[in-house]
Amino acid sequence: MSENISKIIKEVCEANNKDRTRLMDIVEAIQESVGCVSSDAMNLIAEEIGCHRVEVESVISFYAFLSKRPKGKVAIRLCNDSVDKMKGADEIAKAFEKELGIEVGQTTSDGKITLENTPCIGMCDQAPAALLNQVVAPSLTVEKVKAIVAGLQKDTDPSKISLGLGDGNNADSLVGSAVNNNIIKKGDVIFADNESGTGLKKAITLSPEEVVDMVKISNLRGRGGAGFPTGLKWQFTRAAQGDQKYIICNADEGEPGTFKDRVLLTEKFDLVFEGMTIAGYAIGATEGVLYLRGEYAYLRTFLEKKLKERRDASFLGKKVCGKDGFDFDIRIQMGAGAYICGEESALISSCEGLRGDPKTRPPFPAQRGYLAKPTSVNNVETFCSVTRILEKGADWFSDIGSVDSAGTKVLSISGACKNPGIYEYPFGAKIQDILKDAGAENTQAVLVGGPSGQFINPSEFSRSICFSDLATGGSMVVFDTKSDLLKVVEEYMEFFVEESCGYCTPCRAGNVLMKERLGYILAGRGEIADLAYLEDLGGTIKKASRCGLGQTSPNPILTTIKNFKPLYEKLMKKQEEGMQPSFDIKAALGDAERIAGRKSVIYTD
Amino acid sequence: MGKPKIATASLAGCFGCHMSLLDIDDRILKLVELVDFDKSPIDDIKKFSGRCLVGLIEGGCANEENVHNLKEFRKHCDILISVGDCAINGGLPAMRNVMPLKECLDEAYLNGPTVYNPEGIVPSDKELPLLLDKVYPCHHVVKIDYYLPGCPPSADTLWEALVALLNNKPLELPYELIKYD
Known part of the structure; x- marks a missing residue:
């Protein structure tokens, strides 16, 4: 390791106060400036921040955007989500391979460009898309691929490639992205016009308890999918013992096909930050963390500036809005490409500078969350709704929507x-x-x-x-x-196999087995009994996994067996009694036949 | 009606499970009162003489002959039991599953540190069954009805299991027989 790199590492550790809990920031900064976090670098980081080397390595090896070995100066990450494939991602991958003369997973011989696949990057409405380091290249065509490769070969700084500018704030100089918002239908809550600060100013006229009550009365439920009542979560967090409490905004939307948080952060950042501030007031927290998925790093500078503007306007910082005793500020924590970090306890692990491993509950984050302090983790959209509830009233909000689900x-x-x-x-x-x-x-x-x-x-x-x-x-x-639905199901199972953190065996091994059995069925070597096997195994995985990933990962298979059974039945053939149709003797003998240069005399064609 | 028939085979195993079966000692006299042995290394009968009630399989499938044998057992036996870790999991032979077949053969016949093979011949007589790409547990090849784990399952385990099966009683194995550490 060169002295120069050692110097950079020491500086980065110093800049982060040698704080072990900020390991994510440290390794991300080193990855960005040096291109990888080598074995020697890990030793030095561990020494600087006073932890074991293995703790550093466990972080590097966990996150897709961090690497031990050097990659090209620019990493082209092709989104290989099912929607992207539907829109021609395979063709785009071939075009990149042809233009670069390498295959996906390889780096060009001059060390400039690495080509790899990545799961959903939150651009499904403008698929196929790719990341060029932090730059998003949406709506790709073969022509665009040619231009991108030609540009990168001249200069490896992807921000210099002209990809055009998108709508709304995407055209802001600090975003400068070709991404489009594509906001097609605006509702009354999130995308209605509002004046920044109104909700917060209303909140500080109330007592924190009154704010919690207001959110409870509004019937707001978590927008991440699970739908836990937000007011109740805040009440628990407020009531929990702790000298310090935290608010975390979960902006790690990794669920394939989701991109709403990207647009909310681009256009409705004020609603998000204000909602977090209101939550801070209600719960008694002085610090908020916005956990931004690594794929959305292109929004970071823009969001930092917006945070600064809010500080300047006294919406953040000491004595928020002049209210004595109410201090609250927000920092941005970057993720590094791990779906599991969208799960709140894994997200907390990641914020603490650890692998994104989910934690065992109880204790719930409301009792023992970030840095073991009471923490409320809420979705981006939840915070947006909070701001509007404070602005327009709980009754206004609960009148929108359906009986058990208030709002939009x-x-x-x-x-x-x-x-x-x-x-x-x-x-x-x-x-x-x-x-x-x-x-x-x-x-x-x-x-x-x-x-x-x-x-x-x-x-x-x-x-x-x-x-x-x-x-x-x-x-x-x-x-x-036109879609081959079961093929799509197989791709999603591959996704879960890849993204499982590996802690719970039913999830780590079970998803592999489910995907394998589905593969047999798709290859025409399935039998009706396989469906019962899949349902049984899927049930075990759901029941015996400790976090939301394992509790839902069998769903693509289970819900298609339930709702699209004929697709499976169509693939079933009559099988020889007593035998396992999944076993393919010809395939199993292929290697030996090639090596021996003769055909099997028992199993002839 | 004659006595029920039992057949046994050792596929990719070490015959340890068969040794364990012989370890039932004098109970083997009781066993021959209960059953007749059909195809089995124990009586050296090579071909099935008819339908059998129980087939005991030791070892997994490492080559095409194992697969052929196992399928014959499935066709001739009402109840097929995987006996021992190799039949159930592939066992020691499955350690080769982590490397391609070619590397495995090269290590065994060409590159291994103790290999003396100046002509560099890898055995490939047409009498030798072809190896499978990896070692498969029996239930990956045919349907298996019961599993008796152990390396090997103890004589008492085998005895209790057979007696329970032949008397149509539920199998109750004491803890000592199913703990393996």
Whole structure:
């Protein structure tokens, strides 16, 4: 390791006060300036911040955006989500391979460019898309690929490539991104016009308890998908013992097909930050953390500036809005490419500079969260709703939506429809009406809530979006009759296999077994009994996993068995009695036949 | 009606499970009162003489002959039991599953530190069954009805299991027989 790199590492550790809990910031900074965190670098970091080397290595090896070995100066990360594939991602991958002369997973011989796949980057409405380091390249075509590669070969700084500018704040000089918001349907809560600061000013005229009560009366429930009553969560966190408390905003939307938080952060950042500040006041927290997924790093500078503006306007910092004794500030914590960190306890681990491992509950974060202090983790959209509730009143809010689900839901709609983008509906909106608005035709299936949600068939399109019927974090992917649905299911299972943290065996091994069995079925080597096996195994995984990933990962298979059984049955053939159809003797003998240069005499063709 | 018939086979195993079966000692006299042995290394009968009630399989499938044998057992036996860790998990032979077959053969016949093979011949007589790409547990090849774990399952375990099966009684194994550490 060169002296120069040692110097950089020491400086980065120094800048982070050699704080072990800020390991994520330290390694991300080193990765960004040096290109990797080598074995020697890990030793030095461990020495500087006073921890074991293995603690550093466990972080580096966990997150997709961190690496031990050097990568190219620019990493091209192709989104290989099902929606991107539907929109031609495979063709784009081939074009990149052809232009660069390397395969996915390789680095060019001059060490300049690495090409790799990545799961959903939150651009499904402008798929196929890729990340060029932190720069998003949406709506890719073969021509654009050629221009991008030519540009990067000249200069490896991806920000110098002209990709155009998107709508709204995407065109702001601090964002400067080609990403589009595609806000198609504005509702009364989130995308209605509002004046920044009104909600917060209202909040500080009330007592913190009154604010909690107001949120409770509004019937606001968590927008991440699980739907826990927000007011109740705040009440628990407020009541918990602790000299310090924290507010965390979960902006790690990794659920394939979700991109609403990206748009909320781009356009409605004030609602988000204000909601966090109100939460800080209600709970008695002085610090907030916005956990931003690594894929959205292009928004960071912009959001930092917006935070500064709020500090300047006295909406953050000491004596917020001049209120004595109310100090609150927000910092941004960057993620580094791990789906599991969207799970609140894994997200807390990540904020603490650890692998993104979920924690065992109880204790819940409300009792023992970030740095072992009472913490309320809420979704981006939840905070937006809070700000509007304070501004317009709890009754106004609870009157919108359906009986058990107050307010509106922002949906990210993508896939086989004419108008992919962001839609805000009052809760209770029916799937069939939403599909009509989105311009979906010949719809075979809708994936509500992403792969961890459910696939529904056309007979269920009269169902509605709400907590008692179809609960969703906001992802909605439309598949028309051209899609090979079970192939898509297989891709989602591959995603869960990849993203499982590996702690619970049922999730680590069970998802592999489920994907394997599905593979047999797709290869025509399945039998009807396999469906019972999959349901049984899926049930075990759900029951015996400690976090939301394992508790939902069998859903793509389980919900398609429930709602699309004929697709499976069509693939079943009559099998020889007593034998395992999944065993393929010809395939098992292939290697030996090639090596020996002769054919089997027992198993002839 | 004659006595029920029992058949046994050792596929990719070490015959340890069969040794364990012989370890039932004088109870083997009781066993032959209960059953007749059909195809089995114990009586050296090579071919099935008819339908059997129980088949005991030791070892997993490492080559095509193992697969063929196992399928014959499935066709001829009402109840098929995987006996021992190799039949159930692949066992020691499955340690080769982590490397490609070619590397495995090269290590055994060409590159191993104790190999003396100046002509560099890898055995490939047509009489030798072809190896599978990896070692498969029996239930990956055919349907298996019961599993008796252990390396090997003790004589008492095998005895209790057979007696319970032949008398159509539920199997109750004491803790000592199913603890392995």
